[in-house]
Amino acid sequence: MKKGLFITFEGADGSGKTTQLNNIKSFLEQKGFDVVVTREPGSLELGKKIREILLHYDGVVADRCEIFLFLADRAQHVETFIKPAIEEGKIVLCDRHTDSTIAYQGYGRGQDVQLLKELNKIAVNGIYPDLTLLFDVSTEVAQERVGSEKDRMESIGIEFHKKVRNGYLELKNEYSDRIKLVNANNSIEEVFEETKNIITNLIQQKQGV
Numbered sequence: 001m002k003k004g005l006f007i008t009f010e011g012a013d014g015s016g017k018t019t020q021l022n023n024i025k026s027f028l029e030q031k032g033f034d035v036v037v038t039r040e041p042g043s044l045e046l047g048k049k050i051r052e053i054l055l056h057y058d059g060v061v062a063d064r065c066e067i068f069l070f071l072a073d074r075a076q077h078v079e080t081f082i083k084p085a086i087e088e089g090k091i092v093l094c095d096r097h098t099d100s101t102i103a104y105q106g107y108g109r110g111q112d113v114q115l116l117k118e119l120n121k122i123a124v125n126g127i128y129p130d131l132t133l134l135f136d137v138s139t140e141v142a143q144e145r146v147g148s149e150k151d152r153m154e155s156i157g158i159e160f161h162k163k164v165r166n167g168y169l170e171l172k173n174e175y176s177d178r179i180k181l182v183n184a185n186n187s188i189e190e191v192f193e194e195t196k197n198i199i200t201n202l203i204q205q206k207q208g209v
């Protein structure tokens with residue numbers, strides 16, 4: 001059986017990555033691919049409980065507690081959903097994954113990036129994305145798109161979100177084979193074209209279709 005593909009969508013809150021992910025799902029399904037869409041944190045029942053804490057708990061959440069909550073969600077998600085789906089030959093489109101932890105908890109919160117990479121390694125247990133799309137957008141535009149109803153992470157403030165963006169750009173330079181940049185300042189249609197081309201190339205490369 002053909003092995004599936006694992007594609008992650010990364011970027012700031014307000015980068016438009018979720019809209020693109022859903023458009024890509026429809027595009028690939030029209031072409032006859034077996035596609036599943038998922039997200040971190042909180043795609044599974046257990047993960048939804050973790051997501052509720054991470055995004056809506058209104059008490060103090062210590063930085064290291066936050067890290068382990070994101071990682072707990074990831075470990076469960078990879079083991080019980082992502083890995084089986086790839087093995088069944090599906091194309092897995094995942095809204096956020098390991099790079100979010102490095103960008104938000106590492107570059108944003110200032111936690112040890114090397115340590116976070118090690119912890120991510122434990123959480124994913126050998127499963128890595130074939131491709132990561134980084135939807136890069138200026139922090140000002142992203143914040144405007146988020147609007148006034150912000151969750152716990154979105155409320156942290158513009159300086160934090162600027163650090164997150166820089167973190168993502170660092171990651172892109174470090175893992176340039178895996179991470180492809182998409183200019184998310186452009187219109188939804190333009191961003192979709194760019195995204196579609198990158199994914200089509202990957203599928204041709206990996207599956208020869």
Ligand code: TMP
Nearest residue numbers: 013040041070096097100101104153154
């Ligand atoms: P979203 O599902 O609306 O993108 O919200 C998830 C939020 O959690 C977003 O602000 C990014 C943040 N996040 C982290 O800080 N670290 C992580 O590892 C993940 C997966 C998400």
